Every structure is written in structure tokens, then in C-alpha cells.
Amino acid sequence: MQVWDGVSDSRISFDWASASGLAPKQPVHQSTIAYMIENLNLTTALLSRLSELDSKLFISAPTRVSSIELGQETETLDLRSWPTVTLDNGRQLAARLLIGADGANSPVRTFAGIPSRGWDYGRHGVVASLRLEGPGWGGEEHKIAYQRFLPTGPVAMLPLPGNMATLVWSTVPERAARLKSLKEEDFVAMVNAAFRLSPVDLEYLHTIAEGQKEEVEWREQHTPVDEQKIPMRAVGAQAGSVANFPLKMRHADTYTGERVALVGDAAHTVHPLAGQGLNQGQADAAALVRVIETAVSQGSDIGSQLALEAYTSERWQANNALLGAVDKLHKLYSFGSGPIVPVRSWGLSAVNAIGPLKGWFMRQAAGT
Amino acid sequence: MASLRPLRTTSVLRTLPHSIKPSPYLCRPLTTTPNLHHNTTVDPSEVTHFNALASTCYLDVGCGGGIFAESAARLKNTASVTAIDPSPEVLSVAVAHAKRDPGLVSMMGEGRLEYLNTSIEELPRPGTEGGRQYDVVTLFEVLEHVTHPAPFLEHLLPFVKPGGWLVLSTIARTWTSWLTTKVVAEEVVGIVPRGTHDWNKYINEGELREWFAKKEGWGNMRAMGVVYVPGLGWREVPGSEGLGNYFFGVRKEGMEDERESWGKGGYTLESRWNFSNRV
Numbered sequence: 001m002q003v004w005d006g007v008s009d010s011r012i013s014f015d016w017a018s019a020s021g022l023a024p025k026q027p028v029h030q031s032t033i034a035y036m037i038e039n040l041n042l043t044t045a046l047l048s049r050l051s052e053l054d055s056k057l058f059i060s061a062p063t064r065v066s067s068i069e070l071g072q073e074t075e076t077l078d079l080r081s082w083p084t085v086t087l088d089n090g091r092q093l094a095a096r097l098l099i100g101a102d103g104a105n106s107p108v109r110t111f112a113g114i115p116s117r118g119w120d121y122g123r124h125g126v127v128a129s130l131r132l133e134g135p136g137w138g139g140e141e142h143k144i145a146y147q148r149f150l151p152t153g154p155v156a157m158l159p160l161p162g163n164m165a166t167l168v169w170s171t172v173p174e175r176a177a178r179l180k181s182l183k184e185e186d187f188v189a190m191v192n193a194a195f196r197l198s199p200v201d202l203e204y205l206h207t208i209a210e211g212q213k214e215e216v217e218w219r220e221q222h223t224p225v226d227e228q229k230i231p232m233r234a235v236g237a238q239a240g241s242v243a244n245f246p247l248k249m250r251h252a253d254t255y256t257g258e259r260v261a262l263v264g265d266a267a268h269t270v271h272p273l274a275g276q277g278l279n280q281g282q283a284d285a286a287a288l289v290r291v292i293e294t295a296v297s298q299g300s301d302i303g304s305q306l307a308l309e310a311y312t313s314e315r316w317q318a319n320n321a322l323l324g325a326v327d328k329l330h331k332l333y334s335f336g337s338g339p340i341v342p343v344r345s346w347g348l349s350a351v352n353a354i355g356p357l358k359g360w361f362m363r364q365a366a367g368t
Numbered sequence: 369m370a371s372l373r374p375l376r377t378t379s380v381l382r383t384l385p386h387s388i389k390p391s392p393y394l395c396r397p398l399t400t401t402p403n404l405h406h407n408t409t410v411d412p413s414e415v416t417h418f419n420a421l422a423s424t425c426y427l428d429v430g431c432g433g434g435i436f437a438e439s440a441a442r443l444k445n446t447a448s449v450t451a452i453d454p455s456p457e458v459l460s461v462a463v464a465h466a467k468r469d470p471g472l473v474s475m476m477g478e479g480r481l482e483y484l485n486t487s488i489e490e491l492p493r494p495g496t497e498g499g500r501q502y503d504v505v506t507l508f509e510v511l512e513h514v515t516h517p518a519p520f521l522e523h524l525l526p527f528v529k530p531g532g533w534l535v536l537s538t539i540a541r542t543w544t545s546w547l548t549t550k551v552v553a554e555e556v557v558g559i560v561p562r563g564t565h566d567w568n569k570y571i572n573e574g575e576l577r578e579w580f581a582k583k584e585g586w587g588n589m590r591a592m593g594v595v596y597v598p599g600l601g602w603r604e605v606p607g608s609e610g611l612g613n614y615f616f617g618v619r620k621e622g623m624e625d626e627r628e629s630w631g632k633g634g635y636t637l638e639s640r641w642n643f644s645n646r647v
Contacts (some may be wrong), residue, residue: 078467096469292645299439301469 010345107265124176151336259303430510434462531622541570
């Protein structure tokens, strides 16, 4: 993984070979620090695992939730604490435990009345699936991720199989809108420029409505770069894959209510610059499973607050610390000039030079 | 007692060292067969085997709101739970709470969980008509309210099946328990009404040991002290049975051969709990 400062060009190179000391003694693959897994593959694997498990599993898809309300009391049953979910196909489900894994605007969180606090970054994430001129400088077997910190936000190129890569470009909303409006050849030129040209050049390129391709070609002649240290050139963007979404920091006050538990983005939304959102969600799911297993082994009602509170106490602090660290990183790199720039550049170079410290950061990122 | 949060009493039962012999004559074994699929990773023979073990019968004396009775009823190796309380108000709270869980409602329909508005003195004694014995008799947070504990316990003992357990929790009569249950709980925090506890009725763990040591056919006594740690909840603290709240378990001797065969087979109560974790 290669990360560098777009203003000062100071750089950090994350690979186990240079992270001596505290790196794992025998990593499975000598150079692997993280995996990129496409959502489709994750979903497919999860579904096939589910099909091996309990026969009582009921999946309703594709379907939408129309409403969530508390149940009723009858002569024999008191479901007033049970969330009752009505699906758009009319089916009603009463839940002993309703798990909100329903994203940043979680209807389950709203239903439970759990406040979520934070702020908007005033940035949008522009994502796209790109075709590169080759499989990357490390070849098919050694994929490298790249991230350059620009004053408007980081731009990242994350490897996929073959010649494909994923772009995640955090930038101000006006520039995101401009990028999305460009023709494919101009968009691709802008992506290549984002990893190569200076912030001043990039600022200008966003002001013109079209013709970025020619502008970038001309400017690149005057901007020497070491091509081996930056991602291979993009040659195309997959049609329809360019999208943007607002970046926010949000954290729910608690992850549990009576018969409700929140996981993933429903519980917390993080800036994508450290790529930790999915990892956090998976850690939430694992912790919730442990809490439910304990409750079942003790005969507790798995929907009761008493049984669920251990989940909040296990995950809330850990997520809060990570949300805070990522938020500070975002702020640190949003300075385009001034005294912060040399200090952060020195910091990045220092971490790069100190193997054990770098190893620590890498293990945090890898979640090991 | 100063129960800021209920104790997870079912976890206490895991610490019981010996097995409880399932007895098909006194307990109705579960007949439901799990709906198995071909694609399951659960070994079907394990499940069948496990169901055969679902045979522990509980009697919860002074069940209150039913917090233990509900938990015990949900355990997969439970055949039946009989929960009794002499107070009709308290019992109606327990029944209303169980109505919140359709699983418990169906157990009540099947008789697997039953709430009876009676005292132990009025419950038909074993050997008389309608009387029966139980694998585990529980007496949580009751003894400290009883004026004459010895005759009360005496009355309780015949309800335990040979080889079964009496498990109770209560409070030791110490200066710490006076401070926590009388001063803090009743006066400072006010979580229980004033006069709930009579410190003079508290029974020390040593006194229980002494009493049971003189009882023919009772042994295997063990105690577990628990302390409420603010922010963490109730925690086991070895040695704290001499300080305040504690659990106490004592076993009624059964037939020696039975106990040994079960011990060798490895079907301890503990291993059965692990079963329920896995399934």
C-alpha cells in the first residue's frame, strides 16, 4: 500500500518487508496486508453459508420494509415490546430481536428512537470501476493500493482482479458534481491527473466544463513523476459505475434498545479514507453473535436489554476511538498550506522510517 | 436484596459438579424432534442424543417475577419448570411477564412451565397424591425473609430427588451486607422499599454448612460469593460468600452406581450446558 501527501509529496509505503520488528512472524502471504473483496462475492459466500445452517431461515428478497411498529396485546400474548415489521408484500414479522443492519439512514434506528450524532464533512465520495493499462506494477499476484492526500480529500485507487481497480475520490460537492458530468475520456484524464498533477493544476482542471483530456496531457509533460510509485494509468471507466455520495461522521448514542440492535453503518458512519467501515461492521456482527450465544446458553431472552447491553459495551468504545482517529486524519490532511504541512510530512516520513511503528499501523489497518 | 440488576442465576448451575439423572417416570421428556435438513452442519445424532438429555425438572420456590423460571424454561435440556410463590400479586406479575414471550406461552400451554400460587407448605408433598420430586430445587433470595429458616428448609428437602440439588442464594449477616442492603439499598439509593430486609434474619454460609453437615444424605456443599461491581454488574468474587451475597448448592445423595455411570459417561450438567451452546 502506497500513501502520500499531495502537497509535499512525502510518502509512506506499507509492506511487511519494511515493517520490521512487530510484523507477524509468518504472514500467510508475505506481502498481503489487506484484502479487497467485492460485495457480490461477500454476499454470495454469506448466502451459501446460511443455506448450510438452520432450516428455519426465512429470506424475503427482493423486498422493502414498509413500516415498523410495536406489536399488540391479546388475551394470551403481550407483544407490545416486539417490533413488528411490515414488508411491502404485505407480510408481517414480529421480532424477538430486530437487528438494524440497514445503513446510515437506518429506519430501525429511527424506530428505536436512538439518536445518532456527528457532522457532515462537506465532501462527497466519488466512486467508479476503472480499467487500467495493466494489472498493476506488482503484477497479477502482488496488487498494490494507492492513496494520495489532496487538500480537498484523499483519492484512492484500490486493486481488483485483472486490469480493474476501484476509485474512491473524496472531494468537495461541486467538484464531485463536475467529475460526474464529464465524458468518459475527460473523467479518466482527471483520475490520472489526481495521482500526478499538483493541487493547483487540479483546481484549474475542475473549473473547465470539458477538454480535460488535452489539458492534462499538456500539463503532464511539465510534471515529472515516478510512474512506478503511482497507480498505472486508467484507460477507461465502466459505464454507469461513476457515482457519488455525501461523506459524514455519525455515531449512535447506543447500539441497543428493547428488542433492537444496530450494526454497521446503522450504528456508525465513518470517513472512507482508512477503509475501515466494513471491518467495523464485521466486528460488530461477530460481537453481537457472541452476546446472543451467551444469552441463549443462559436461557435469557435474546431481545432483552439485559442480554444485549454487553454488545454495546464491547463495541461502542472501540468504534468511537476509530471514528475519532479517522476524523482527525481527515482534518490533518485538509490543510493545503501553512505550518501543518511540514509537520504532517515529517510525521509520515518518520512513521515510514520506523519499522515497528509502521508495523503497528499496518496491524491496526489489517485488523489483526 | 439489593438487586440493582438481576443475577444471571442460570450460569450458577453450570458450576454444579455432578450430573442429574434424567428420570422418565417423574419428568415428561421432550418429544419434539428438530426439523433437520440435509445441508446442516449439525450432526443429527448429536441432536437426538441431546434431546434425550432434555430432562431436568426444576422447582423454583419463591419465584417472584419469574426471572429464573423463565431462563430455566428456555434452556434446551429442561423438561419442566414449576415456579411457586404464595403472593398472588407477585405471581400475576410473573405470568404477565411470561406472556411477552410466545415461546414461554406455548411452554405454559404444554405444562413445561407452570406458575402456581402456593407456598411450599401447601404444595403436595412427594409421596402424597399429586406430589413429586425435582432434579433441581431453587430458592433464590427467599431465605433472608424467612423467620424460621430451619423448619422451612426441612420442609423443602423432600422435594429434591435423590442425586438432585438444592440451589439457593441469600445474604450473609455481616457489616458489609448491613451497609449495602439496609443503608444503601433502602435509605440512600432507595431501590427497595424501607423495611424490605431484616438484617437479623440473614444467614451466614457457615451456618448453612453446619446445618447441612448434620443432615443425613446431604453433601457436596459448595458456595459462590458474588459482588455487585458498579458498571460491570454482578461478578463472582471467590471468598466473598463470607461478605454478603452468595449462592449455595447442596446435593442429595443418590444411588452410588447411578452417579458413577453418569460420571464415567461424561454427562455432567456442565457438559450438557456446553451442548446447548453448540446446538
